[in-house]
Amino acid sequence: MLNRDYDGQNCSVARALELVGERWTLLIVRDAFLGRRRFEEFQESLGIARNVLADRLAKLVENGIFERVRYQERPERYEYRLTPKGRDLRLALAALMQWGDTYVSPTPPRRLRRKSDGKPVRVALVDPDGTPVEPADIENVAV
Amino acid sequence: MLNRDYDGQNCSVARALELVGERWTLLIVRDAFLGRRRFEEFQESLGIARNVLADRLAKLVENGIFERVRYQERPERYEYRLTPKGRDLRLALAALMQWGDTYVSPTPPRRLRRKSDGKPVRVALVDPDGTPVEPADIENVAV
């Protein structure tokens, strides 16, 4: 997606995609979850054009998903770190990864697991008590 | 994102975004969850250019996310319905919606709830027993 708005779309999905829906943006965020922080790291890892990377990082900072932090002076060098807002994209990325694991990747190259005991972690729909909810038992209602 | 591949990205997120990462694609899927099925419905609801809509629908069918179903003969007319693969994008859309609700939309216009009792439904990271997992307690490991 481009950075145009999805005008008239009064939906949080559209609002979210205005911020992270452009080409490369979610992959940059995923790279950040994998520990990458620097321009060169993102560029080499993704093979993205440098001008486009510069553009995306600027927008991500502008939108509060990354912060630009100086990590050395003389010469001034900056790196990019996820903010709490950016870190909260983990769920959306995990959901996309899970779908990709199920339907696209024959053998998923990475997995989420709990550090403490190594058990696999997945994304699920739950009620306020944490009880899983059947997909068929869900409705999407206007407020 | 465009329909090019994210070559060299051996990640399910990249694989998933190759199928649903183009501009408009996820909004079309979201529209389908809201009950829309026909070309004209999508077009009017989204305000998307007709050639682009035609292109996206064709790719979504090609990728098994929608199926093209004839709903009348003379003249032949087709509509688009989510397949199980497409319906499984619900989680990713819900996660994006939740993030948008939290950080972008002041007052979310729509909510997910359980049909049977009307309780709100949210997306969460859980272990195999359905127990919630702390975000800080998660690691992303290569297989």
Added chain:
DNA sequence: AGGGTTCAGTTGCTTCACGCAACTTGCTAT
């Protein structure tokens, strides 16, 4: 002092995707 390297971009140019509006096809209704 001069030449090479690193990092974070910027610039210029080309190619490709998107937006827009008009047109087409096959059929029905008046």
Added chain:
DNA sequence: ATAGCAAGTTGCGTGAAGCAACTGAACCCT
């Protein structure tokens, strides 16, 4: 006969993405 509807298709202009070379500020080596 003409108008209308639904699902596209076509042609053309604009804007975003890809590519590679360049910049600037500092460091390192001989």
